[in-house]
Amino acid sequence: MNRSILFLFTLISISFNYLQAQNKEKGPWWPHPLWGAGDQAGSSNWITPEKVLEAIQLVREGKIYEIGQIYEAGMPLVGQRVYSLRSPGSPTGGPLGSNNVVYNDEFLTAEIGQVGTQFDGPGHIGTRLEFEDGSLKDVYYNGFTGDEMYSPYGLRQLGIENIKPIITRGILIDIPGLKQVNCLEPGYEVTLQDVLEALQQQGMSAQDIEPGDAIFFRYGWSKHWKNPQQYSEQAPGIGMEVAEWVVERKPSMVGSDQSGLEVSRGPDAEQAIPVHQFLITQNGIWNLENLDFTELAEDQLFEFLFIFTPIRFKGATGSPGRPIAIK
Secondary structure, three states, X not given: OOXXXXXXXXXXXXXXXXXXXXXXXXOOOOOOOOOOOOOOOHHHHHOOHHHHHHHHOXXXXXXXXXXXXXXXXXXXXXXXOOEEXXXXXXXXXXXXXXXXXXXXXXEXXXXXXXXXXXXXXXXXXXXXXXXXXXXXXXXXXXXXXXXXXXXXXXXXXXXXXXXXXXXXXXXXXXXXXXXOOOOOOOOOEEOHHHHHHHHHHOOOOHHHOOOOOEEEEEOOHHHHOOOHHHHOOOOOEEXXXXXXXXXXXXXXXXXXXXXXXXXXXXXXXXXOOHHHHHHXXXXXXXXXXXXXXXXXXXXXXXXXEEEEOOOOOOOXXXXXXXXXXXX
C-alpha cells in the first residue's frame, strides 16, 4: 500500500479512537506497551547500567563538546516567555566576620524548563479528548489526565523529576552536511530520504541505531541564535514521516539545533506541533531543544558519549541543563 495512503488510514483510525475508545484504563496510546500503566519515566527507561557501560566505551580522547547554549538575556524565547536574572546588592551580603567575607547571589525569573536549551518532559504536551462517557479531558503521556496533574504549584504527576539521568550513545544526523550547505532553508521539512542518505554519508545506517540511543538532528539553525527574530521564524525540521521512523528506532530521547525539533510550518496548517504530540504524548520520547552542533559537525563526530541530567524540579514540565558530547 502507498505510504501516504497508509498514513491517511492511520490518522483516520486514530481520530476515530479519539472520539470513541478512551477511558482512564485504556486509550489510543495508553497504557504504554513497553513500560506499562503508571510509568512516568518513558524513554529514559532505556538507560540501564548496560547501556551506560556500552556508551562509555565510545570515549577515546576525552574531548568535551558543549552542545547547549548559554542562558542569557536576549536569547531567543518562544512567545512571551521570560528570562531575567538579577544580582541583588553589590555585593549581596557582607562583609561578615573578622575576615570580612562578602558574597553574591542571584534572583532568576524564568519559565525555567522552557527557555534556552530546554528539555521537554512528560507533562509538557498533551491532547484534549472526549472520553466514552462524554467528558472532555486533557490527556498526557501514558493516559495521565489533567484532573490528576494540574496544580498551581507544579504538576502532581508527570513532573520532570521522574526522568532518569541520560548517559548514552549519541547519534548526530547532519542534514546540512549531506546537502553541502551551512544551514537548511527556512521551513524546509527534512524527509526520511534525507535522514537515510545523511546516515549513509556518515558511514552509518538506520540499523546501526540501537534502543536507548539519543538521536540528534542538525539543521544548521543555531547560526541564527544571536538573531532571535530570524531564529524564531519558519525553522526547518522533521515532520511526521521522520517522527514515525524515530519511534521505530526506540531512542531514549531526540534533540535538534532549533526551538522545536519539527518544521515550523508543516503540510497541515491546521495542526499545531503534531510531532511533539506524537513523540512526547503518545510515545514518551523526550525532546531536547536549542542545541548547537557546530563543533561536532566540524570534527565529523557523529557518534559519541552523550550526557544530560534533567534537574529534578518537582512538578516541572521541563528542565534546563548542560548537555555534553564526549569523544
